[in-house]
Amino acid sequence: MESFAALLQGFAVALTPAKLMYASLGVLLGTAVGVLPGIGPAVTVALLLPVTFKLDPSGSLIMFAGIYYGAMYGGSTTSILINTPGESASMATALQGSLMAKSGRAGPALATAAIGSFVAGMIATLGIAFFAPVMVKFAVSFGPEDYFALMVLAFVTVSATFGDSPLKGLISLFAGLSLGLVGIDKLSGQSRLTFGLPELLDGVEVTTLAVGLFAIGEALFVVSQHRGKDEILRLTGSLWMSAQDWRRSWGPWLRGTAFGFPIGALPAGGAEIPTFLSYSTEKRLSKHQQEWDTVGAIEGVAGPEAANNASVAGTLVPLLSLGLPTSATAAILLAGFQQFGLNPGPLLFAENPQLVWGLIASLFIANVMLVVLNLPLVGLWVQLLKIPTPWLYAGILMFAAMGSIATKGSVAELLMLLVFGVLGFMMRRHGYPVAPMVVGLILGPMAESQLRRALQISLGDPLVLVQSPIAATLLAISAIALIAPFALKGLNRFRASED
Amino acid sequence: MIFTRRMVGFAAVLALSVGAHAAIAQDLKIMAPAAPGGGWDGTARSMQSALTAAGLAKNVQVSNVPGAGGAIGLAQFVNTAKGDGGQLMVNGFVMVGSLIMNKSPVNLSMVTPIARLTAEPLVIVVPEASPIKDAKGLIDAMKADLGKVTFAGGSAGGVDHILAGLLAGTIGLDGAKVNYVPFAGGGEALAALLSNRVTAGISGWGEFEGQVKAGKLRAIAITSKAKVAGNPTPTLIDQGVNLELINWRSVVAAPGISADQKKALSEIIDKLVKSKEWQDVLKQRGWDDAYLAEPQFGEFLKAEQVRVEGVLKSVGLVK
Amino acid sequence: MQSSSRDRSGVVVGLALFGLAGVLMWDASQLNRAVAYGFGPEVMPRVVSAGLVALGVFSVIAGLRSDESRPGRFHVADVATICLGFLALTACIGLGGGFIAAMTLLFVATCWAFGRRAPHVDAALGVALATATYLLFSKLLALSLPAGPLEKLFG
Numbered sequence: 003m004e005s006f007a008a009l010l011q012g013f014a015v016a017l018t019p020a021k022l023m024y025a026s027l028g029v030l031l032g033t034a035v036g037v038l039p040g041i042g043p044a045v046t047v048a049l050l051l052p053v054t055f056k057l058d059p060s061g062s063l064i065m066f067a068g069i070y071y072g073a074m075y076g077g078s079t080t081s082i083l084i085n086t087p088g089e090s091a092s093m094a095t096a097l098q099g100s101l102m103a104k105s106g107r108a109g110p111a112l113a114t115a116a117i118g119s120f121v122a123g124m125i126a127t128l129g130i131a132f133f134a135p136v137m138v139k140f141a142v143s144f145g146p147e148d149y150f151a152l153m154v155l156a157f158v159t160v161s162a163t164f165g166d167s168p169l170k171g172l173i174s175l176f177a178g179l180s181l182g183l184v185g186i187d188k189l190s191g192q193s194r195l196t197f198g199l200p201e202l203l204d205g206v207e208v209t210t211l212a213v214g215l216f217a218i219g220e221a222l223f224v225v226s227q228h229r230g231k232d233e234i235l236r237l238t239g240s241l242w243m244s245a246q247d248w249r250r251s252w253g254p255w256l257r258g259t260a261f262g263f264p265i266g267a268l269p270a271g272g273a274e275i276p277t278f279l280s281y282s283t284e285k286r287l288s289k290h291q292q293e294w295d296t297v298g299a300i301e302g303v304a305g306p307e308a309a310n311n312a313s314v315a316g317t318l319v320p321l322l323s324l325g326l327p328t329s330a331t332a333a334i335l336l337a338g339f340q341q342f343g344l345n346p347g348p349l350l351f352a353e354n355p356q357l358v359w360g361l362i363a364s365l366f367i368a369n370v371m372l373v374v375l376n377l378p379l380v381g382l383w384v385q386l387l388k389i390p391t392p393w394l395y396a397g398i399l400m401f402a403a404m405g406s407i408a409t410k411g412s413v414a415e416l417l418m419l420l421v422f423g424v425l426g427f428m429m430r431r432h433g434y435p436v437a438p439m440v441v442g443l444i445l446g447p448m449a450e451s452q453l454r455r456a457l458q459i460s461l462g463d464p465l466v467l468v469q470s471p472i473a474a475t476l477l478a479i480s481a482i483a484l485i486a487p488f489a490l491k492g493l494n495r496f497r498a499s500e501d
Numbered sequence: 502m503i504f505t506r507r508m509v510g511f512a513a514v515l516a517l518s519v520g521a522h523a524a525i526a527q528d529l530k531i532m533a534p535a536a537p538g539g540g541w542d543g544t545a546r547s548m549q550s551a552l553t554a555a556g557l558a559k560n561v562q563v564s565n566v567p568g569a570g571g572a573i574g575l576a577q578f579v580n581t582a583k584g585d586g587g588q589l590m591v592n593g594f595v596m597v598g599s600l601i602m603n604k605s606p607v608n609l610s611m612v613t614p615i616a617r618l619t620a621e622p623l624v625i626v627v628p629e630a631s632p633i634k635d636a637k638g639l640i641d642a643m644k645a646d647l648g649k650v651t652f653a654g655g656s657a658g659g660v661d662h663i664l665a666g667l668l669a670g671t672i673g674l675d676g677a678k679v680n681y682v683p684f685a686g687g688g689e690a691l692a693a694l695l696s697n698r699v700t701a702g703i704s705g706w707g708e709f710e711g712q713v714k715a716g717k718l719r720a721i722a723i724t725s726k727a728k729v730a731g732n733p734t735p736t737l738i739d740q741g742v743n744l745e746l747i748n749w750r751s752v753v754a755a756p757g758i759s760a761d762q763k764k765a766l767s768e769i770i771d772k773l774v775k776s777k778e779w780q781d782v783l784k785q786r787g788w789d790d791a792y793l794a795e796p797q798f799g800e801f802l803k804a805e806q807v808r809v810e811g812v813l814k815s816v817g818l819v820k
Numbered sequence: 821m822q823s824s825s826r827d828r829s830g831v832v833v834g835l836a837l838f839g840l841a842g843v844l845m846w847d848a849s850q851l852n853r854a855v856a857y858g859f860g861p862e863v864m865p866r867v868v869s870a871g872l873v874a875l876g877v878f879s880v881i882a883g884l885r886s887d888e889s890r891p892g893r894f895h896v897a898d899v900a901t902i903c904l905g906f907l908a909l910t911a912c913i914g915l916g917g918g919f920i921a922a923m924t925l926l927f928v929a930t931c932w933a934f935g936r937r938a939p940h941v942d943a944a945l946g947v948a949l950a951t952a953t954y955l956l957f958s959k960l961l962a963l964s965l966p967a968g969p970l971e972k973l974f975g
Contacts, residue, residue, distance in 0.1 A: 034956075048537045142695045169882060173833065173875050179868045180840055186569075187861040189683055191602055191657030191818050194861060195847050200576065203569035203603055222902055225933050226894035269688040320688060324695075325711035328688040349715055392934035393945070396927045399902070400949065403909055403926060408957060409536060410567065411966055413914040420906045427899065431891050432829050450864045451685070457858035458682050459651050459698055564964045648857060678856050820852070 009131055012359030015060055016367055024061050025364070025371045028068020033376065036076020038405050042089035042209070043314070044330035045409060046073035051338055063361045066338055067368035070331065071123065074314055075372055078115045078307055079383060083108060084398045086217035088405065090208040091273035091313070093440055094281040094306035096216060097163065101298030108387060109241035112380045114251045114300055115307040116373055117243075121252075122259040122308035123369040126315030129263050130322065131362050134351075137316075138323045141267045146455035147466050149270050151476035153449035156275045158480045159282035160445075163437040165295060170434045178442020181206045188451050189458070201414035210406060211443055214419045215436040217402040219426020221395045226427065228391070241381055251304040254284050258308030266316020269328045270452070273313040274444050280305035315365070322350060322358060529561045529769075531752075532582075532590040534574020536567040541591045544618065544750050547782045548591070548773065555776040557769050570599025576607045582755035586762030589615065593750040594660050597809045602658045602818055609806065613754040613763055614799040616770045619783065620749040620791030621705045622725035623664050624734060626718040628697050636722040636740040639701060640672050647678050653690040654703040657683045658818050660748045661703040663809060664724060666816035668737075671744045676815035694718060705748060706732065707787055729789075749791055751798065767795055827890045830883020837876035841869035898933040905929020918968020923950035 015021075028050075035046040050069050057065060077088035082099035095115065102111040129137070164171025184195045185205025196202040243251070261276040261283075284301040285294060293299040318335075320326035327333035351358055389397070406415050426436050460466035468474045529552065533545035545563045552558040566574035571592060582588040590612065600608050627633045633642060643650045647669070654661030662683065666676040682699060684690035691709070694702045695717060702709070702718070706729070712718040713734075720734040724746045728736060737744045754766050773779050774792045783790055793801060813819040848865040905926045912922035927946030928939050936942060955974065957965050965971070 045537055048542075142692045145693065145696060145698050169875070169878055172871075173837065173879060176837075176868060176871050176875055177840075180844060180872065183844065183865050183868065186603075187657075188685065189657060189858075190852075190861045191662075191683075192851055192861050193603065194851065194865065195844070200569050200572050200603065200605065203572070204567075218906075221930070222899050225898045225902060225930075226896075227892075228895065228898065228934060269692040270685065320692075324691070326688040326691055332688075349711065392931040392936045393942075395934060396930035396942070396946070397949070399906070399926055399930050400923050400946075400953075403906070403923070404953060407913060407919065407922075408965060409565075411913070412566075412568070412573070413910055416906075416910040416913065420903065420910070423906070424903065431894070432827070432833075446864075446868075454858050455682055455684070458680065459693075461648060461680075461857055462859075562964055680857050817852075 005132055008355055008359045009362060011356070012361075012363030013366075015356070015360045016064055016363040021061060021064050021364075022367065022371070024057065024065040025068045025368050026375060028065035028070075029072040029368060029371045029375050030068075032069035032072020032074075033076040033079075033372075034072075036073030036088065037080050038076075038088065038401065038408070041405055041408060042077065042331075043070060043073035044334060046076075047331055047338075048334045051334060059357060060360050060364075062338070063357065064364035064367060066335070067361065067364040068371060070314070070335075071119075071311075071365075071368045071372045074311060075116065075119055075376060078119070078310070079112065080401070082111045082115060082303065083383060083386060084217065084394075084401070085220050086398060086402060087212050088209070090212060090440070090444055091277055091310045092307075093212055093216075093274075093437065094277040095303055095310070097281070097437055098294070098298045098300070098302030101296070102300065102303065103298075103387065105297035107298065107300075108384045109380055110243045110247045110300060111298070111303050112383060113243045113377065114247065114304045116376045116380070118251065118255045118258065118304045118308040119311040120369055120373040121255045122262060122310075122312040123315055123372075124366070125256075125259045126263045126266075126312040127362060127365045127369065130315060130318050130365075131359075134319050134323045137264065137267050137319045140264070141269060141271075141320055142324070144268050144270075144472065145470060146452045146459065147470050148472040148476065149268075149452040150449060150456055150467065151470075151473035151480070152265070152268075152271075152275060153445050153452065155476050155480040155483070156278050156441075156445055157449070158483045159278050160438050160441045162282035162285040163435055163441065165433070165435045167433065170432075171438050174429065174434050174436065175438040175442045178211075178439035178444075179446040180442075181211065181439070182443045182446030182450075188447070189454050199414070201412060205447070206418070206443060207410075207415070208440065208444055210415060210418055211422050212440050213402045213405065214422025215426035215429070215439065217398055218419065218423025219430060219436065221399055221402075222423060222427035223430045224391075224395065226431070241384060247300050250290075250300050253287075254280070254301045254305030255308040257283060258305040258310075259312040262309035262312030262314075263316045266313025267319040268316075269320055269326055270448075271313065271316070272329070272448075273310050276309040276313045277306040278441060280309040318365075322361075325350070527559045528587055529558045530588045531561060531563050532574055532578055532588065533563060533565050534567065534571035534578070534590060534592065534596070535565065537565050540750065541571070541593065543786065544752075545591045547779075547786065548589075548752070551776060551778040551782055552769070552773055554778045555773065557772055557776070569603055569605075571596040572600055572603050572605040572607070575600070575609070575612070576605070579607045579611050579756055584757045585755045586758045586766065588755050589752050589766065590754075591750065591752055594748050594805065594809075597806055598658050598660070598663060598813060601806075601810050601813055609753070609802060611756050613756060613758055614795060614802055615752050615754050615763070615766055616774070616795065617749050617751040617791055617793035617798050617801065618770075618774065619788040620747040621707065621789060622723050622729060622747050623660065623703055624706045624709055624713075624720050624724070625664075625668075625722045626694065626702045626704075626709050626713065626720050627700065628694050629717055629719060630697060631700070631719065633701070633721065634719070635735075636737055636742055639721060640668075640742070642700065643669065643672065643674060647674055648680050650680060650701065651699040652679065652681045652701050652703055653684055653693045653699040654681065655683065655690070656685075657681075658813060659683075660746070662816065662818075663812045664703050664744075664746050666812045667744055667746060668742070670812065670815050671742055676812065677817035679816060681816075706734075747791065751793075751802075763795075770794075827886050827888045828883050829890075830879045830881075830886055832883070834876040834878075834880035834883060837872045837879060841872035841876065844869040844872070898935075901933035902930055905933070912968075913966050916966070916968055918971045919954050919965040920947060920950040920970045921968055922966070923953070 077092040078095045081087045081092040081096035085100035087093040087096045099111045186193050258280040261279045265271040265276040284305040288301050317329045317332045321332045327336045531545045533542040535541040549561040549563050552561050578590045633639050652665045665679050665681045669676045669679045693699045713720045722737045723734040726745050844865045848862040851862045909922040909926040924946035928942045931942040
């Protein structure tokens, strides 16, 4: 157990009062900035990077780890409390999380998110420490055709977000796919659906759509039928997770981690796909189906939140063992490493074992700090919901606009936000689910690029899609996932008629 | 509101003209036409910290205007900073191409060039197991069957793509038939190389350095004029291909500023580049110093625009 | 009377989908299709618009057959107030009024829409919140938010 001894040594470096203070400072700063919608972990880390430069390398790394985890967690807080996913990866958390908050169970939702993030972070960090070299071989062997197959699988899962009408869900999905076409086509460099407006060249930002549909749409919907109604957000039951909540959470935490970590380790895996996969898996497995469209199911928060955090840890695998920054945040982390003359890459573990193991130990500590600092805060966060409705929604709208102003600051972006808000309002009024639209916007462009890349490399031979064992397996799973519900329904009908 | 902006501009002009002798600016604004975290943003923020640390400016503000490869930032800069000697904008090679491809109504001839700051040579790599050993091997493979030679690199029309197009053009092949596969980030392109899916990869040296040193990739050519210190990779020119291309970053000033204002800004940048603080930044970030002052920089900028437009036409990205 | 109280929105949505499909097809026809290998940028828009047309047909049928009742009335004025507040924010940012003023406009408008009738208190609260945020961004993060006359005070 050479790694184990090295890890212990890493802890020895990182476990001093000063370092612990840096870790908690990092977590607090990261959470504070991370709760702002539109300012995801990447921007948070980029903006706070200079703060860490003032410390020595190991102090800086640990603060960094704290900021990273804090920023990740901050996004889930707003998703649950005010139905405003700050970044695309916390959209799945918002779906059930905000339902739970509305039915007075914000406390357990926040707690399962925090503990789930912690569990996932711990397992995934262990994964980095002991399996990084194996994982990275698998990750690198993933080619465009395999990614395409993975996206097909993710598309199959979208029906979990459809609610009761498949037609309305599909319409929402296709509207999202259409939005995904806007902007410069990545493979040919030509602009599509931009109508000569330079603001549209970069396409529709996922956070703009998500914040518009979710936060602004929701605020408009609430005001549209507000008068004469009771306070909507009130607390019932315990602030804390009950024994049943624990029983229902641990499975999703582990499954979410199992989705998040390997997919996060893929160079183009990202954090969104594992959260979708986790969400739909939990929905299929849940024994409390009636809760999913009404009061919110805790599994739907626990799973995606764990998947999200595990995937973030997953991105460190290619970063540390190959020097591959596979997400915006990882790219900024890389810049942070280079600051200390550290060059992540195949030689990093051999050349700088002390710093690497120090970082891994820092991740553990930051993760502990996150849960230690945030669980007591759950009580405080929940108090936010007691703010009188007008002020609460005014604050939510301010928040929604703020993220867009801070990162883009353009009039065009703000107008888009408003248009999506009105759209979200209309969709709510007529019973169209908004989540599939965001899914379409995220997955559509990814699936298209990967498919075209695969065909470009194979010189147009479509067989490449089934020749790769990974792609073939994933496509087979997608086919089963698509057909199984119908087959089961048929079977049940058959059984029922037998009785 | 225009009134206030004028006032600020006026104040900055005053500050600059007063400080012209000492070349110290009171207030400077630097625009990064990209989101926080990217290369241009990094350049702008490094300038900010070095300028204040070296005592060359009292108060430096960085603003981000992301979008369309810098076209949106440039448009805003051209429209709102006109005649303001207190504003700078960071830009680079990538902007030249994206302005042409996006048919941008504004272009770099509308701003006042100040200086080129940094540059990074590109490198062409092949997987460890590839039979290709050098530039000649790659060229032979391209001449044998251009379609089968797949290049992995960054976005369509970006600097990597331009190099692939230039290479094909230089050896007399049709740029439009180059099988260039754009990847979203360096990570994906690298994975495609490591799993032997593509023939060759193009990117900045920094992106591939670790893999080359670990022996997973073979660097067959670097695109700078001469070899880079501490890097044994031969240049394309050394291998008989007359092609040089560097990915540079520079700083420009607002349109319509006076000769005095331009001189003052040029002096500040000159002092910045020569300061210890800036040299430290270069070392920390791993950027190569490629300082080129006026009037040479303006000429260089014009020449690059002509060259890029030519390549983009040859690879079929611009009609 | 009975037919008019039914929800016919499916028909409108279906027609909108046809329109969207048309826009996609038109845009795809403008693209330069010359791609040496694989398929070009015009294929995906065509696939999506085919899907939109199919969904549009189903939606129109569903709308005509619908026996669901129309969603009830809603407070148009309140929704409009928030939208106007948001437009005011956008205009304020666009014209250089600054972050704090823009945020306060939105805050006051939203409070009004939700039935509060104390704009002075709300404005004070909005200014306080926006100022705190502005300082957090500009001082701690060095991220410059749109500055107007108010923000200059903290410069």
